Amino acid sequence: MGSMFRSEEVALVQLFLPTGAAYTCVSQLGELGLVEFRDLNASVSAFQRRFVVDVRRCEELGKTFTFLQEEVRRAGLALAPPEGLLPAPPPRDLLRIQEETDRLAQELRDVRGNQQALRTQLHELQLHAAVLGQGQGQGHGPPVASSYTDGPSERTPLLQSPGGPHQDLRVNFVAGAVELHKAAALERLLWRACRGFLIASFREMEQQLEDPVTGEPAPWMTFVISYWGEQIGQKIRKITDCFHCHVFPFAEQEEARRGALQQLQQQSHELREVLGETERFLSQVLGRVQRLLPPWQVQVRKMKAVYLALNQCSVSATHKCLIAEAWCATRDLPTLQQALQDSSSEAGVSAVVHRIPCRDMPPTLIRTTRFTASFQGIVDAYGVGRYQEVNPAPYTIITFPFLFAVMFGDVGHGLLMFLFALAMVLAEDRPSVKKAQNEIWQTFFGGRYLLLLMGLFSVYTGFIYNECFSRATVIFPSGWSVAAMANQSGWSDAFLAEHPLLTLDPNVTGVFLGPYPFGIDPVWSLAVNHLSFLNSFKMKMSVILGVTHMAFGVVLGIFNHVHFGQLHRLPLETLPELVFLLGLFGYLVFLVVYKWLRVSAASAASAPSILIHFINMFLFSRSPTNRPLFPGQEVVQSTLVVLALAMVPILLLGTPLFLSRQHRRHRRRHADQQPDETKTGLLDSPDAGWGSDEEKAGCPGDEEKAEFVLSDVLMHQAIHTIEFCLGCISNTASYLRLWALSLAHAQLSEVLWAMVLNKGLSMSREIGVAAVVLVPIFAAFAVLTVAILLVMEGLSAFLHALRLHWVEFQNKFYSGTGYKLSPFTFNVEDE
Structure with missing residues (x-):
């Protein structure tokens, strides 16, 4: 069989890599992505491995790269993807990359620090200039009495001194700037704390200043406060400090302030020139980072991956080579050998590859394409198949969309889904579509081929049901x-x-x-008993599809038994399972089909009931009013029931008794044949030690370690027997969800048509109302159709189809207890 029908043959190989060429060999293997390394140093901690220093150096470089990347993003630039295929650099280049990276990082830190200092200084100069500009043309003399008192109080002396109350007080100034959102609180606190013994002038700056840290524009408020008294001045300075105000010197004379303002403007001009030169130099450094960082990131990630892989290798006794073990597909072994020879040619000693025996279960390798990947993902979501187990994915490609379509059958809805998926398929090579970051879009895009087939099959079943947005279509003349x-x-x-x-x-x-050429006759959409007719049809169809699907799963188990050499399972398990399933529920399908073919319209009134016959079959009785479908029906039914019941003890005891007998024989001749078997296994087949029989007590490959326990095998087989026998009943009933979901979808579509679009069409019969009413009603109909019938109902049908495959179908032959082959590859690093 091809690799799609079961996993590829995988071998365990041992690699002898010369010490001088080990890095080059592993790097080449990473480019090819052929092998999965096994950790031969599992008992050694990560800090005690051979290449831990190189791994740490790569990690430190990664931190530096993160800093450089953040600086590039901070400048509003983007890193371009590296051009071409970049191989892992030689180990000696790591020091060069580290030196250049550290130099660039230090230059960026220095330039950023200088830029920050210059911006802060320029910001201070701008604020100071704005404060001095506020004082231009304003006279700040001593405050008058009315500014701090409303009139004489009881404590005011009757006789004033000749010089007046304030002749010895000197007026002082506090000037500065505060953020706009703090200005109102600052003004209130100053007035209350100083009890009005001050004159404060606040003015909002006309231009917003750029914050030196964040770079965001921020509004500021300048203020000039006149006060007298040292205690008042201390209060004012403490309050401004609490509000993080920028306080600047403020001369009393206007001429001095004018001169200081001119000096500040000159300094600001010089600072801007220096800041411009600094930013130009910063742009040059960022340009170098933008050009060098992407290839460095890819190269260092590859180097780290190589060193991590080398840490999984062991050192030979002579310390001249590294020994690695890896899983590799058998058909890739020649490519692996050639790649190692090419990589180790410069070292003078060729790397050696040879297969070794293994008792562990090999990993599962199933190669997929962009078409089969989504279907394989559905299977793997249940569980990765065991090594060489039959893969359900090729059959799921057809059965999954079909069972979905049985529940979602509608020509219109299926066509919308098909067109949506087709648009994604046609645009799949566009970078903007492939690399979209929206998680929901990525989910739909990953399953685009699955959606394409789901929509296509839904159109097919929609024609069978003769439903297009819940309306019947007349393609052929009616048969009535x-x-x-x-x-x-x-x-x-x-x-x-x-x-x-x-x-x-x-x-x-x-x-x-005569019958309608294809699908259901459209005249049934006008009938009152339309729903009863469809219910009967879909219910019987669900049972037929379910029994066929389950029987196909049991048949696929035959290929597993033959492939793994478990031929005893064919008569002891597969045959009883088929007899039990087909003898009971296969007979039910036969009755349905036979009645369809045998009973005509003339004899429909006296047609026997299949339900009564099926109940009487298990009760070994007959109903006088329910005549047989064919002569000898009672004998056939009794024989089938007895035969099905007889299969239960065979299914329960057959395999355990056979394994017990085989184990006794093995023990009698084990002492004589053990050396020969070990030798033969090592010479003939490197993988001969691994098997999947329960003869090894449930642990594949541990034939010598695990002891055969009959009670454990009996318990396992009893669970399997009970699960299968009860599952045949419950799983058959579970397939009735095909009928239920199909009915629900049809009824929701009918309700949406009748309650929304049909009412709009009825209103549009009035002249002049059509254009006004139909547009919003059709918009509502379209939105509800997409939201409810396509998204919600589609998701519901998808989940039910998923359950039918995981539980009802795959449990007949698929264990899903394996693990994927995860090859060592650089593809993820390149992306």
């Missing part, structure tokens, strides 16, 4: 004739007026002309 019934029965206008519901009798000549 109302005119023939009217002529035969003599229906008049008065009769039609009195009888709104009429019955078409297929036994009347000319009424039923």
Whole structure:
């Protein structure tokens, strides 16, 4: 079989890598992505391994790269992806990359520090200039008495001194700037703390200043405070410090302030020139980082991956080579050998590869394409298949979309889903589509081929159901004739007026002309018993599909038993399972199909009930009113029930007794044959030590370590027998979800049509209202169709189809207890 039907053959190989060429060899293996290394130093901590120093150096470089990347993003630049394929650099280049990286990082830190200092200094100069600009043209003399008192109080002396109350007080100034959102609180606190013994002037700056740290523009408020008294001045300075105000010197004379303002403007001009030169130099450094960082990141990540792989190798006794063990696909062994020879040619000693025996279960390798990846992902989500186990994915490609479509069958809804998936398929090579960061979009895009088939199969089942947005379509002429019934029965206008519901009798000549060529006849959409007819059809169809699906799963188990050499399972497990399943539920399917073919319209009134026959089958009884479908039916039914019940003890005891007998034989000749078997296994087949039989007591590959315990095997087989026998009943009933979901989808579609679009079409019959009403109603219909019927109902049908495959189908033959082959590759690093 091909690799899609079961996993590829995987071998355990041992690699002898010369010490001088080990790095080059592993690097080449990372480019090819052929092998999965096994850790031969599992008992050694990560800090005691051979290449831990190199790994730490790569990690430190990664931290420096992160700093450089953040600096590039801070400048509003983007890192371009590296051009071409970059191999892992030689080990000696790591020191060069580290030196250049450290130099660039130090230059960036120095330039950023200088830029920050210059911006802070320029910010201070701008604030100081704004404060001095506020004082231009304003006279700041001694405050008058009215500024701090409303009039004489009881404590005011009657006789004032000749010089006045303030002749010895000197006016002082505090000037500065505060952030706008703090200005109101600062003004209130100053007034209350100083009890009004001050004059404060606040003015908002016309231009917002750039914050030196964040670079964001921020509004500022300048203030000039006149006060007298040393205690008041101390209070003012403490309050401004608490509000983180920028306080600047403020001369009393206007001429001095004007001179200081001119000097500040000159300094600001010089600072801007220096800051411009600094930013130009910063741009040059960032340009070098932007050019060098992407290839460095890829190279250092590859180097770290190589050293981590080398840490999993052991050192030979002579310390001349490294020994590695790895899993590799058998068909890739020649490529592996050639790659190692090419990589180690410069060292003078070629690397050696040879297969070794292994008792561990090999990993599972199934190669996928962009089409099969989503279907394989559905299977692997349940569990990765065991090595060489039958892979359900090829069959899931057809069965999963089909069972989904059985529940989602509608031509219109399926066509919308198909077109949506087709658009993603056609645009799959666009970088903007492939690398979109939206998680929901990535989910849909990853399953685009699955959605494509789901939509296509839904269109097919929609034609079977004859439903397009819940409406029936007339593609072929109907097989029913109302005119023939009217002529035969003599229906008049008065009769039609009195009888709104009429019955078409297929036994009347000319009424039923024959079956509809494809799907359900559209005349059924007009019938009152339309729902009853569809329910009967879909219920029987669900049972037929379910039994067929489960029987196919049991048949696939045959390929597993033959491949693993477990031929005893064919008569002891597979055959009893098929007899039990088909003898009971396969017979039910036979009754349904036989009744469809045997009973005609003429004998439909006296047709026997399949349900009564099936119940009587288990009760070993008969119903006088329910005649048999065929002669000898009771004998056939009794025989099938007895045969099915007889399969239960075979299924329960057959395998344990066979294994017990085989184990006794093995013990009798174990002492004589053990040396020969070990020798033969090592010479003939490197993988001969691994198997999957329960003969090894449930532990694959541990034949010598695990002891055969009959009670454990009996318990395991009893669980399997009970699960299968009860599962045949419950799983068959579980497939009725196909009928239930299909009915729910059809009814929701019918309700949406009747309650939304049909009402809009009824309103549009009035002239002049059509354009006004139909647009919003159709918009609502479209939104509800997508949200409810496509998204919600589609997700529901998807989950139910998932359950039918995981539980009802795969448990018949698929264990899903393996693990994937995870090859050592640089592909992830390159991306």
